[in-house]
Amino acid sequence: xxxxxxxxxxxxxxxxxxxxxxxxxxxxxxxxxxxxxxxxxxxxxxxxxxxxxxxxxxxxxxxxxxxxxxxxxxxxxxxxxxxxxxxxxxxxxxxxxxxxxxxxxxxxxxxxxxxxxxxxxxxxxxxxxxxxxxxxxxxxxxxxxxxxxxxxxxxxxxxxxxxxxxxxxxxxxxxxxxxxxxxxxxxxxxxxxxxxxxxxxxxxxxxxxxxxxxxxxxxxxxxxxxxxxxxxxxxxxxxxxxxxxxxxxxxxxxxxxxxxxxxxxxxxxxxxxxxxxxxxxxxxxxxxxxxxxxxxxxxxxxxxxxxxxxxxxx
Amino acid sequence: xxxxxxxxxxxxxxxxxxxxxxxxxxxxxxxxxxxxxxxxxxxxxxxxxxxxxxxxxxxxxxxxxxxxxxxxxxxxxxxxxxxxxxxxxxxxxxxxxxxxxxxxxxxxxxxxxxxxxxxxxxxxxxxxxxxxxxxxxxxxxxxxxxxxxxxxxxxxxxxxxxxxxxxxxxxxxxxxxxxxxxxxxxxxxxxxxxxxxxxxxxxxxxxxxxxxxxxxxxxxxxxxxxxxxxxxxxxxxxxxxxxxxxxxxxxxxxxxxxxxxxxxxxxxxxxxxxxxxxxxxxxxxxxxxxxxxxxxxxxxxxxxxxxxxxxxxxxxxxxxxxxxxxxxxxxxxxxxxxxxxxxxxxxxxxxxxxxxxxxxxxxxxxxxxxxxxxxxxxxxxxxxxxxxxxxxxxxxxxxxxxxxxxxxxxxxxxxxxxxxxxxxxxxxxxxxxxxxxxxxxxxxxxxxxxxxxxxxxxxxxxxxxxxxxxxxxxxxxxxxxxxxxxxxxxxxxxxxxxxxxxxxxxxxxxxxxxxxxxxxxxxxxxxxxxxxxxxxxxxxxxxxxxxxxxxxxxxxxxxxxxxxxxxxxxxxxxxxxxxxxxxxxxxxxxxxxxxxxxxxxxxxxxxxxxxxxxxxxxxxxxxxxxxxxxxxxxxxxxxxxxxxxxxxxxxxxxxxxxxxxxxxxxxxxxxxxxxxxxx
Numbered sequence: 001x002x003x004x005x006x007x008x009x010x011x012x013x014x015x016x017x018x019x020x021x022x023x024x025x026x027x028x029x030x031x032x033x034x035x036x037x038x039x040x041x042x043x044x045x046x047x048x049x050x051x052x053x054x055x056x057x058x059x060x061x062x063x064x065x066x067x068x069x070x071x072x073x074x075x076x077x078x079x080x081x082x083x084x085x086x087x088x089x090x091x092x093x094x095x096x097x098x099x100x101x102x103x104x105x106x107x108x109x110x111x112x113x114x115x116x117x118x119x120x121x122x123x124x125x126x127x128x129x130x131x132x133x134x135x136x137x138x139x140x141x142x143x144x145x146x147x148x149x150x151x152x153x154x155x156x157x158x159x160x161x162x163x164x165x166x167x168x169x170x171x172x173x174x175x176x177x178x179x180x181x182x183x184x185x186x187x188x189x190x191x192x193x194x195x196x197x198x199x200x201x202x203x204x205x206x207x208x209x210x211x212x213x214x215x216x217x218x219x220x221x222x223x224x225x226x227x228x229x230x231x232x233x234x235x236x237x238x239x240x241x242x243x244x245x246x247x248x249x250x251x252x253x254x255x256x257x258x259x260x261x262x263x264x265x266x267x268x269x270x271x272x273x274x275x276x277x278x279x280x281x282x283x284x285x286x287x288x289x290x291x292x293x294x295x296x297x298x299x300x301x302x303x304x305x306x307x308x309x310x311x312x313x314x
Numbered sequence: 315x316x317x318x319x320x321x322x323x324x325x326x327x328x329x330x331x332x333x334x335x336x337x338x339x340x341x342x343x344x345x346x347x348x349x350x351x352x353x354x355x356x357x358x359x360x361x362x363x364x365x366x367x368x369x370x371x372x373x374x375x376x377x378x379x380x381x382x383x384x385x386x387x388x389x390x391x392x393x394x395x396x397x398x399x400x401x402x403x404x405x406x407x408x409x410x411x412x413x414x415x416x417x418x419x420x421x422x423x424x425x426x427x428x429x430x431x432x433x434x435x436x437x438x439x440x441x442x443x444x445x446x447x448x449x450x451x452x453x454x455x456x457x458x459x460x461x462x463x464x465x466x467x468x469x470x471x472x473x474x475x476x477x478x479x480x481x482x483x484x485x486x487x488x489x490x491x492x493x494x495x496x497x498x499x500x501x502x503x504x505x506x507x508x509x510x511x512x513x514x515x516x517x518x519x520x521x522x523x524x525x526x527x528x529x530x531x532x533x534x535x536x537x538x539x540x541x542x543x544x545x546x547x548x549x550x551x552x553x554x555x556x557x558x559x560x561x562x563x564x565x566x567x568x569x570x571x572x573x574x575x576x577x578x579x580x581x582x583x584x585x586x587x588x589x590x591x592x593x594x595x596x597x598x599x600x601x602x603x604x605x606x607x608x609x610x611x612x613x614x615x616x617x618x619x620x621x622x623x624x625x626x627x628x629x630x631x632x633x634x635x636x637x638x639x640x641x642x643x644x645x646x647x648x649x650x651x652x653x654x655x656x657x658x659x660x661x662x663x664x665x666x667x668x669x670x671x672x673x674x675x676x677x678x679x680x681x682x683x684x685x686x687x688x689x690x691x692x693x694x695x696x697x698x699x700x701x702x703x704x705x706x707x708x709x710x711x712x713x714x715x716x717x718x719x720x721x722x723x724x725x726x727x728x729x730x731x732x733x734x735x736x737x738x739x740x741x742x743x744x745x746x747x748x749x750x751x752x753x754x755x756x757x758x759x760x761x762x763x764x765x766x767x768x769x770x771x772x773x774x775x776x777x778x779x780x781x782x783x784x785x786x787x788x789x790x791x792x793x794x795x796x797x798x799x800x801x802x803x804x805x806x807x808x809x810x811x812x813x814x815x816x817x818x819x820x821x822x823x824x825x826x827x828x829x830x831x832x833x834x835x836x837x838x839x840x841x842x843x844x845x846x847x848x849x850x851x852x853x854x855x856x857x858x859x860x861x862x863x864x865x866x867x868x869x870x871x872x873x874x875x876x877x878x879x880x881x882x883x884x885x886x887x888x889x890x891x892x893x894x895x896x897x898x899x900x901x902x903x904x905x906x907x908x909x910x911x912x913x914x915x916x917x918x919x920x921x922x923x924x925x926x927x928x929x930x931x932x933x934x935x936x937x938x939x940x941x942x943x944x945x946x947x948x949x950x951x952x953x954x955x956x957x958x959x960x961x962x963x964x965x966x967x968x969x970x971x972x973x974x975x976x977x978x979x980x981x982x983x984x985x986x987x988x989x990x991x992x993x
Contacts (some may be wrong), residue, residue, distance in 0.1 A: 210416040211415065216402065217410075220403070220429060308419070308422075309420075309465075
């Protein structure tokens with residue numbers, strides 16, 4: 001078990017390193033001289049040389065990569081071109097908003113999707129199954145920005161239950177949670193359907209397995225059979241799916257942060273791309289990659305805890 | 315005698331896309347308290363449907379059309395949910411066919427067993443765990459406390475089935491149903507499990523119902539036997555009546571087909587011609603009429619009643635559903651159109667003096683068990699296991715070599731090495747004097763024309779998207795015979811294995827097991843090879859079909875002068891077809907020699923265990939004890955000295971310390987034992 005986790009962590013580190021390399025290669029294959037792009041056409045050769053030396057652009061490519069890598073690993077993601085502030089600091093300030101939004105969205109998806117999947121799998125092709133099937137396909141099909149706008153119209157404007165602008169008062173947890181409800185619902189809703197379908201399919205498969213029939217033959221209760229036996233096995237592919245899908249969820253937070261005017265990484269990326277503030281975009285991409293790697297790692301570890309066979313396969 | 319379970323005129327039907335299937339018709343069985351009742355039948359006989367009907371666990375598309383199931387005087391079919399839960403597990407428990415798939419893989423045994431004990435509300439969690447451990451010990455699993463934390467995949471097949479029996483006994487059920495309890499197991503494990511079930515029956519005073527197609531197991535275990543065919547009970551009675559005084563033509567044919575009943579080497583297997591009738595719609599007359607050698611006119615249109623047979627043993631009434639025994643009937647034996655009494659032994663010409671067709675010398679196949687880095691880190695200098703550890707054998711033209719061993723003995727690895735599908739570590743494989751080891755792939759491909767393979771799983775080894783015609787011409791295309799009229803070639807192959815030509819356009823899922831096997835034989839013979847390697851050629855086939863396939867293989871051998879390397883764990887079959895026998899244990903051949911000699915007087919204790927371990931369809935000769943204890947050790951952990959010594963009943967100090975070298979006996983056999991039992 002320990003060996004497995006250590007191996008998986010090693011793999012995650014490798015993925016992050018490769019991402020750094022890819023980012024570095026991409027940056028250097030952008031046509032044009034980075035110095036003249038950064039300083040503009042009116043800079044004198046002296047100023048350009050000084051800038052190049054300061055940014056290590058005069059060194060060999062490989063050395064540049066090592067410096068870049070070193071910086072990334074020590075948490076130095078460069079400085080904001082406009083404000084001269086540390087990119088890492090700017091982003092770390094935004095990170096909690098994005099993570100809480102992503103986790104809350106996942107919460108919606110899991111809280112609605114998994115029970116829906118279980119319900120439809122217990123009586124396949126029954127009326128409940130058909131209804132959940134329709135709802136699932138609906139949630140997958142409706143674009144999230146529409147959900148956001150409807151949610152704002154219904155819950156914020158007509159009913160006036162939930163706040164819709166910003167992330168709430170710093171420090172006031174209840175207010176912040178209230179501000180999370182609608183944006184996370186908008187982001188998570190698309191995932192409800194996916195999870196429900198996924199859980200339904202794997203539940204149906206598992207319910208046909210011999211060991212479920214043995215459990216019935218041993219007279220276990222339906223509750224135990226469905227929620228402790230079948231779900232325990234059926235949930236495994238779903239967890240992997242959530243891990244992989246987390247990337248999609250992160251990109252989903254971008255528009256939610258824009259529509260609901262929330263702070264967050266997505267909002268930063270959006271603003272900074274418009275401003276061509278490349279160091280910040282770069283840093284934000286790095287952070288997203290790292291986040292993604294960590295979530296995949298977590299989902300793999302959870303699966304290995306739940307499924308003893310996985311532990312021994314690696 | 316008091317009946318614990320009484321099934322009265324039960325009929326079960328299934329709604330399918332192709333109409334209603336009458337899976338069980340008018341089945342009446344009573345299971346007397348404290349007895350072991352065996353239900354015998356081939357696939358499609360409805361024996362599993364019967365079990366699931368009793369457990370009320372039939373599939374959703376089933377209808378209990380008629381009949382009654384009474385357990386201790388209560389009507390099982392009218393049980394509600396909570397009564398059913400009490401009935402299942404508390405009153406009736408089950409041992410399943412395949413312990414690998416019938417135990418949940420993600421929960422350990424402690425959890426699975428305490429879950430079953432959920433109704434013992436008075437017990438604390440600790441007490442439940444202690445009880446589980448006690449039962450694990452009881453079924454012969456040592457260190458139960460530790461073993462309870464294991465998951466099913468960490469157990470070997472035999473251990474899993476032991477644990478399955480422990481789970482079934484946990485609630486002290488009045489009735490234990492065992493559904494093909496040894497089908498997934500090896501011979502020595504089978505003997506142990508039979509013994510365990512019998513012990514459980516006497517110790518716990520349980521009533522047992524055993525479902526099996528294995529007549530040997532039924533004879534060893536049961537007091538009363540019920541023979542089923544195509545959804546009906548055709549004959550039932552005391553075990554001795556069924557085995558020694560069978561009356562129904564189907565029972566007689568079934569007993570005759572069982573290769574283990576005949577100890578002579580006949581090279582011809584009795585079969586039951588024809589197929590199980592289609593159960594869409596009710597059969598009009600007797601279900602067996604189409605295949606019955608005694609069938610008369612009346613059998614075709616009138617369903618026979620269950621007629622008592624006089625002079626039965628014990629109190630279990632012996633009865634058969636056959637018109638011949640109708641006391642008031644008008645049965646007339648038809649004048650028999652003399653069925654050609656199959657010309658018994660077919661002799662195959664073996665060139666005794668010619669050099670062997672295939673000669674294997676000191677072959678070694680190894681597999682890495684872990685990566686180099688990990689091996690270095692854990693200080694293991696040689697991270698390999700020898701799946702095949704120095705095997706030598708030879709097959710001459712026209713000869714059949716039977717390779718026998720339990721799972722993990724390396725027999726399939728050996729076969730794959732001959733075909734160049736596994737890398738050989740050392741040793742030599744000579745085919746027609748030509749060395750195959752180290753041959754580059756393009757030269758090997760040419761050799762494979764002459765060495766054909768019949769794969770283990772008859773349906774699974776055929777591509778589901780190709781028709782039989784395509785499947786049959788595929789070997790020709792691969793070996794560049796495109797110019798041949800493929801259609802003609804495929805038709806010829808069909809004729810050769812006696813498949814109707816219109817099967818050429820069918821897909822594998824439309825074939826029965828026996829038909830798929832025929833396609834496998836035809837594919838192997840497409841390129842007229844000299845040597846055919848058959849991996850478990852009859853696994854998964856019913857006895858009546860098994861005979862057909864083996865007869866076909868033997869006929870083709872005589873016709874084309876083929877040599878066979880037949881791999882099997884089915885000793886009775888191997889005994890009938892082989893000239894030479896090689897018995898493998900942990901990658902080594904422990905006994906090698908003429909088949910008849912090995913079976914008559916096994917020289918290696920392991921051969922003895924295998925030969926004596928096969929249950930015989932003879933209820934008067936039940937074995938008191940299991941032949942050998944324990945299980946096949948893991949290849950990563952070979953015992954020192956003689957590798958068989960931990961399981962050997964004759965082991966001495968010398969066996970524990972010194973590894974034996976092959977000894978040649980006077981009769982020409984080679985044995986890997988310090989103290990050969992014969993010769």
